[in-house]
Amino acid sequence: METISCNNQTDVKITIPSLVSLKKKQEATIVKVNGVEVGGSEVIIFAGPCAVESMEQLFETAGAVKTGGAKILRGGAFKPRSSPYSFQGLGEEGLKLLSQIRKETGLPIVTEAMDTRQLEIVAKYADMIQIGSRSMQNYSLLKEVGKCGMPVLLKRGMMATIEEFLFAAEYILNHGNEQLILCERGIRTFETSTRNTLDLSAVPMLKNLSHLPVIVDPSHGTGLRWMVPAMAKAAVAVGADGLIMEVHYKPEEALCDGQQSLRPDEFNNLIIELRKVAGAVGRKIS
Ligand code: PEP
Ligand code: MN
Numbered sequence: 001m002e003t004i005s006c007n008n009q010t011d012v013k014i015t016i017p018s019l020v021s022l023k024k025k026q027e028a029t030i031v032k033v034n035g036v037e038v039g040g041s042e043v044i045i046f047a048g049p050c051a052v053e054s055m056e057q058l059f060e061t062a063g064a065v066k067t068g069g070a071k072i073l074r075g076g077a078f079k080p081r082s083s084p085y086s087f088q089g090l091g092e093e094g095l096k097l098l099s100q101i102r103k104e105t106g107l108p109i110v111t112e113a114m115d116t117r118q119l120e121i122v123a124k125y126a127d128m129i130q131i132g133s134r135s136m137q138n139y140s141l142l143k144e145v146g147k148c149g150m151p152v153l154l155k156r157g158m159m160a161t162i163e164e165f166l167f168a169a170e171y172i173l174n175h176g177n178e179q180l181i182l183c184e185r186g187i188r189t190f191e192t193s194t195r196n197t198l199d200l201s202a203v204p205m206l207k208n209l210s211h212l213p214v215i216v217d218p219s220h221g222t223g224l225r226w227m228v229p230a231m232a233k234a235a236v237a238v239g240a241d242g243l244i245m246e247v248h249y250k251p252e253e254a255l256c257d258g259q260q261s262l263r264p265d266e267f268n269n270l271i272i273e274l275r276k277v278a279g280a281v282g283r284k285i286s
Helices: 007-011 055-068 093-104 116-125 139-147 160-176 203-211 216-222 225-237 265-282
Strands: 031-033 035-038 042-049 073-076 109-112 128-131 151-153 179-183 214-216 242-246
Touching: 007 203, 035 139, 042 055, 042 139, 042 265, 055 093, 055 265, 073 093, 073 216, 093 116, 116 128, 116 139, 128 139, 139 242, 151 160, 151 216, 160 179, 160 203, 160 225, 179 203, 203 214, 214 225, 216 242, 225 242, 225 265, 242 265
Parallel strands: 042 073, 042 242, 073 109, 109 128, 128 151, 151 179, 179 214, 214 242
Antiparallel strands: 031 035
């Protein structure tokens, strides 16, 4: 993608940390996830289940998203759940299933590490490390992923301002890692009809302030399956470099986030629509 003008930065009254700033580095950073480039002219689709549940679930879902056009497979093995009684993920067993599926599909894998103790094992199996919304302010973890030398997906904290989000990103760059993608996943507001309020204005704002790629998660951003396609299309229209979406081969049986997971046919149809939107804004989805 061509260099973006940062002339508008002066109109924005927040502090922008130096390493993430587009003033410091005026060409867009391309993040390479096992051969897949994020931040270029292509809009990259990340998709897969919220959590890895079983070989069958992962195999069926990964095959479906690959056919539909996903380039990177998502799936949590360590899950940050609101209740300690909810499914916590399969742990290392889940990571092993992910790496097995990578062998079969060729899709690179992004999966979450919730704390520094999990980092080593997650890094052993994954192609990209996800830092979840709840961990955006876990500064020890940010420092460690900064040192780990692997691509990182940093999700915006649900209560974080753009300034706080950029400072969290700065920790990772400051510890030596520029292979970082920012993800808008919705913030807490007074609204209760959606799970979160998907702040799509964060996309042009972040693209104007930083050289880092920005992707959008309309699944957690809305919490509602039927709303995901509309917000995914809007995200591409406002300049997102990618989308991360939850897909499940049988959402009604999902152990986590089934209500916001697309069915494979819905995912397929959405990608067809997204290709038109991408084309209209000078981008491409292959
Ligand atoms: C997830 O991607 O599975 C997840 C838990 O997302 P978030 O950290 O944005 O809530
Ligand atoms: Mn989820």
